[in-house]
Amino acid sequence: MKQYQNFNIWIEAESWDEDNWDIEDSNLDVIVTFSNRSKWIATFFTYKNIQSLQTKNKKTGECMNGTYFFASDMILIDNTSRERVYAVIAYLMEKEEFETAFTKYPDVDKSEDYLYPTNFFKDSY
Numbered sequence: 001m002k003q004y005q006n007f008n009i010w011i012e013a014e015s016w017d018e019d020n021w022d023i024e025d026s027n028l029d030v031i032v033t034f035s036n037r038s039k040w041i042a043t044f045f046t047y048k049n050i051q052s053l054q055t056k057n058k059k060t061g062e063c064m065n066g067t068y069f070f071a072s073d074m075i076l077i078d079n080t081s082r083e084r085v086y087a088v089i090a091y092l093m094e095k096e097e098f099e100t101a102f103t104k105y106p107d108v109d110k111s112e113d114y115l116y117p118t119n120f121f122k123d124s125y
Helices: 047-060 062-066 082-094 110-115
Strands: 007-011 027-034 039-046 074-077 103-105
Touching (some): 007 082, 039 047, 047 074, 074 082
Protein backbone atom coordinates (compact mmCIF):
# COMPACT_ATOMS: atom_id res chain seq x y z
CA MET A 1 0.00 0.00 0.00
CA LYS A 2 1.35 3.41 -0.96
CA GLN A 3 1.92 5.72 1.99
CA TYR A 4 0.96 9.35 1.47
CA GLN A 5 2.61 11.86 3.76
CA ASN A 6 3.19 15.59 3.82
CA PHE A 7 0.56 17.03 1.57
CA ASN A 8 -1.15 20.39 1.31
CA ILE A 9 -4.81 20.70 0.32
CA TRP A 10 -6.10 23.87 -1.36
CA ILE A 11 -9.88 24.21 -1.53
CA GLU A 12 -11.06 26.85 -3.97
CA ALA A 13 -14.10 27.87 -1.91
CA GLU A 14 -11.90 28.90 1.01
CA SER A 15 -10.96 31.97 -1.05
CA TRP A 16 -14.62 32.89 -1.65
CA ASP A 17 -16.73 35.16 0.54
CA GLU A 18 -18.36 33.03 3.21
CA ASP A 19 -21.82 33.95 1.89
CA ASN A 20 -20.94 32.47 -1.53
CA TRP A 21 -20.09 28.97 -0.26
CA ASP A 22 -23.18 26.83 0.12
CA ILE A 23 -21.68 23.52 1.26
CA GLU A 24 -24.87 21.70 0.23
CA ASP A 25 -25.03 23.16 -3.31
CA SER A 26 -21.63 23.91 -4.82
CA ASN A 27 -18.79 22.72 -6.97
CA LEU A 28 -15.19 23.59 -6.32
CA ASP A 29 -11.68 22.72 -7.38
CA VAL A 30 -9.39 20.98 -4.95
CA ILE A 31 -5.62 20.80 -5.42
CA VAL A 32 -3.48 18.38 -3.45
CA THR A 33 0.26 19.07 -3.49
CA PHE A 34 2.75 16.58 -2.08
CA SER A 35 6.17 17.32 -0.63
CA ASN A 36 7.79 15.79 -3.74
CA ARG A 37 6.25 18.76 -5.64
CA SER A 38 3.63 16.67 -7.44
CA LYS A 39 0.28 18.41 -7.85
CA TRP A 40 -3.12 16.73 -8.33
CA ILE A 41 -6.54 18.28 -9.04
CA ALA A 42 -10.19 17.25 -8.95
CA THR A 43 -13.50 19.08 -8.87
CA PHE A 44 -15.94 18.23 -6.11
CA PHE A 45 -19.65 18.61 -6.90
CA THR A 46 -22.48 18.12 -4.46
CA TYR A 47 -25.36 15.95 -5.61
CA LYS A 48 -27.65 18.94 -5.15
CA ASN A 49 -25.38 21.09 -7.32
CA ILE A 50 -25.79 18.70 -10.23
CA GLN A 51 -29.56 19.23 -9.97
CA SER A 52 -29.08 23.01 -9.76
CA LEU A 53 -26.85 22.97 -12.82
CA GLN A 54 -29.42 20.95 -14.76
CA THR A 55 -32.16 23.45 -13.84
CA LYS A 56 -29.94 26.37 -14.88
CA ASN A 57 -28.93 24.65 -18.12
CA LYS A 58 -32.57 24.05 -19.03
CA LYS A 59 -33.09 27.82 -18.82
CA THR A 60 -29.86 28.85 -20.56
CA GLY A 61 -29.79 26.13 -23.21
CA GLU A 62 -26.38 24.86 -22.11
CA CYS A 63 -25.64 21.13 -22.35
CA MET A 64 -28.52 20.56 -24.77
CA ASN A 65 -30.96 22.31 -22.47
CA GLY A 66 -29.85 20.32 -19.44
CA THR A 67 -30.07 16.90 -21.06
CA TYR A 68 -26.48 16.05 -20.13
CA PHE A 69 -23.67 17.20 -17.89
CA PHE A 70 -20.04 16.22 -17.63
CA ALA A 71 -16.92 17.45 -15.95
CA SER A 72 -13.44 16.02 -16.02
CA ASP A 73 -11.96 14.91 -12.71
CA MET A 74 -15.43 15.00 -11.09
CA ILE A 75 -16.01 13.66 -7.59
CA LEU A 76 -19.60 13.66 -6.30
CA ILE A 77 -19.97 14.39 -2.60
CA ASP A 78 -22.83 15.06 -0.18
CA ASN A 79 -21.42 18.41 1.00
CA THR A 80 -18.30 20.44 0.30
CA SER A 81 -17.30 21.33 3.84
CA ARG A 82 -13.57 21.28 4.55
CA GLU A 83 -14.06 18.31 6.85
CA ARG A 84 -15.90 16.25 4.22
CA VAL A 85 -13.42 17.07 1.44
CA TYR A 86 -10.51 16.06 3.69
CA ALA A 87 -12.30 12.86 4.71
CA VAL A 88 -12.92 11.87 1.09
CA ILE A 89 -9.29 12.56 0.14
CA ALA A 90 -8.03 10.51 3.10
CA TYR A 91 -10.36 7.66 2.17
CA LEU A 92 -9.21 7.74 -1.47
CA MET A 93 -5.60 7.57 -0.30
CA GLU A 94 -6.33 4.73 2.10
CA LYS A 95 -8.10 2.73 -0.61
CA GLU A 96 -5.34 3.52 -3.15
CA GLU A 97 -7.83 5.30 -5.41
CA PHE A 98 -6.44 8.82 -5.09
CA GLU A 99 -4.39 8.72 -8.31
CA THR A 100 -7.42 7.44 -10.20
CA ALA A 101 -9.84 10.08 -8.88
CA PHE A 102 -7.44 13.05 -9.21
CA THR A 103 -5.51 14.15 -12.30
CA LYS A 104 -1.80 14.88 -12.07
CA TYR A 105 -0.79 18.38 -13.11
CA PRO A 106 2.70 19.75 -13.71
CA ASP A 107 4.81 19.72 -10.59
CA VAL A 108 5.14 22.83 -8.44
CA ASP A 109 7.96 25.05 -9.60
CA LYS A 110 10.48 26.30 -7.03
CA SER A 111 9.31 29.86 -7.73
CA GLU A 112 5.96 28.92 -6.10
CA ASP A 113 7.52 27.77 -2.82
CA TYR A 114 6.23 30.87 -1.04
CA LEU A 115 2.70 29.44 -1.37
CA TYR A 116 3.52 26.50 0.91
CA PRO A 117 4.56 26.11 4.55
CA THR A 118 8.25 26.51 5.34
CA ASN A 119 10.28 23.40 4.48
CA PHE A 120 7.22 21.70 3.01
CA PHE A 121 9.14 20.29 0.04
CA LYS A 122 11.94 18.58 1.95
CA ASP A 123 10.33 15.09 2.11
CA SER A 124 8.65 12.95 -0.50
CA TYR A 125 5.55 10.78 -0.42
